[in-house]
Every structure is written in structure tokens, then in C-alpha cells.
Amino acid sequence: MENSPSDYPSDETKSLARERCQSAKWQNFYLTPKECIDGRTDHEIFGVPGGDAGLLVATIATYEKMTGRPLDKKQIIAVLDKYIDLIAHNNFYFHTDNHAHELPDNQEAQTDNIGCGHLKEVLKNPEKYQTRKEITGAILTELYTRAKQTPSQKKSNPIKLTTLTSNHDEIAVIIIENTDNDQAPAIKPNLNGQKMFVYHAGVAKEIIKKIADNAPDLFKANSTTKFEYKKIDEFESQLTELFNQQTMATVEELAINKNTQQPLPIYKVSITRDKQNNNQINF
Numbered sequence: 001m002e003n004s005p006s007d008y009p010s011d012e013t014k015s016l017a018r019e020r021c022q023s024a025k026w027q028n029f030y031l032t033p034k035e036c037i038d039g040r041t042d043h044e045i046f047g048v049p050g051g052d053a054g055l056l057v058a059t060i061a062t063y064e065k066m067t068g069r070p071l072d073k074k075q076i077i078a079v080l081d082k083y084i085d086l087i088a089h090n091n092f093y094f095h096t097d098n099h100a101h102e103l104p105d106n107q108e109a110q111t112d113n114i115g116c117g118h119l120k121e122v123l124k125n126p127e128k129y130q131t132r133k134e135i136t137g138a139i140l141t142e143l144y145t146r147a148k149q150t151p152s153q154k155k156s157n158p159i160k161l162t163t164l165t166s167n168h169d170e171i172a173v174i175i176i177e178n179t180d181n182d183q184a185p186a187i188k189p190n191l192n193g194q195k196m197f198v199y200h201a202g203v204a205k206e207i208i209k210k211i212a213d214n215a216p217d218l219f220k221a222n223s224t225t226k227f228e229y230k231k232i233d234e235f236e237s238q239l240t241e242l243f244n245q246q247t248m249a250t251v252e253e254l255a256i257n258k259n260t261q262q263p264l265p266i267y268k269v270s271i272t273r274d275k276q277n278n279n280q281i282n283f
């Protein structure tokens, strides 16, 4: 029998969240792919909505908003390639699930083909997410196509498409707020079949900083005038604001107790290591 959120009183849910954080594994968050906040992943992750693909889509939307110049498909793909190289270190994560319909050859990705709850919401609600559907569509179509051309398991393919299975029956949201230099505590969203959304807010903040620093290179092929240096700070604050709004919109939509229709409990946590390298959890 599957657990449902209502089976857990909130103090029990909190101690289950604590247990997950206790076994957090510290890793370099620049070199590790950012996976989705989706609660179905059963190994330690750094979670951001949509994973690397979610951050990339928000990055392009921010550029368009700041410059007033919508990018065409070719330009969007050029940014994807730069992102894979400069930000994702040739290890770019996106995912679907076993409920989504496989994308047929030579077709544009539609909501049916998307197994990521966040990216599906972004594609469905361009106004709410302040992201043209052409951006999300072009990125996903290209990612699916490339993942199909070279199997994700092959080292030569920098794009890792993961297909998540089972159902959404998350019982809570954990937000990990801190980082320590280039390290952060990676968490298992799915522990023995019991699921929680995991969002690494502190990691997202640092990656956004890195994206902003690299913005002149990411958008090189698209700028008629050079992306001005002084705009890097503005890019960082605009992308931060947009990605926060998008994250909140997705959490509001997806992190719901399906029985009561109430929002799931959200735990903001910071995890530090003591001298013995044991994790200290602070709610």
C-alpha cells in the first residue's frame, strides 16, 4: 500500500525530514548536475525546479526581459550549448517520467511529452512564469532529440535524460538554505519509497551568480551590442527574482496534499558539519 500524506501527523513528518537531512552527503555543487525538486529521485541530489533545464529556461527568459529581444530557435540552441559547456560542465540534467508520451521524431514537444511537473507548468503558463512558450518548447524539443540520438548512458553525451517512475505522493517540501564554499549537503528526495520535494535554495543562489558572471559569453552570439559588464549585477537580481517566483508558483501548484487539497508542510533547513563531520540540522 502506498503512503499518503494524511497518514503522517506533522511532527512525524518533521522528524522524517530531519532523518533525511541527517544522512545528507556533502558534494561540490558546481560539478554535480542540478536535478529536479521532484520527490521521486532515490539518490542524493541538489534539487532546483526543472533541474539544469529549469535554470536554463529561466536564464533565457531573463535575457529576453532585460534586452527586449526575443531569441529565435537557433539562438536559443546556441545558449543551450554554451550553458552545457560553461555552467553544466558537460553534465546537463533533465528528466521526464513514465507517464509522459514519448516525443515522436521531428515534432515539437507538447505538454503531453513532458514528465517534469515544473517544466510542464512553465510551458502551460507563459504569462504566470514570464517565459515565452517558444523558449521552453525549443529547449525541450532539442534536449529530447539529442538524448534520443545518443543514449544518455554514453559518456560522450553531455545530456542526461532520466525517466522517473512511480507516483507523486510527496509528503513535505524541504528547502536547504545553506552552502559551504563549493560544497552543499545533497539529499535523497525518495527514501525507501517515502517522498519529499527537495529544493536547494542556497545552491540555486550560487549557480545563478555563476550564470550572471557568464552571461556575456552565454549570449555572445545573440548580442548586437556586447552584454554590458555593469548589467551582470542586474542580470543576477532579475534571474534571482524570476526563478524565485517560478519556484513558488510550482510549489503552490504541485506541493499539495491530494486528499485534503492543503499545502504540504515546508521545512526550511540549514545543515552544518561538526568537527566529527556529523551533520547538524537547524530547522
Ligand SMILES: [Zn+2]
Pocket: 035, 041, 043, 045, 162
Ligand atoms: Zn541523478
Ligand SMILES: [Zn+2]
Pocket: 036, 037, 038, 049, 050, 051, 095, 115, 116, 117, 118, 119
Ligand atoms: Zn521535474
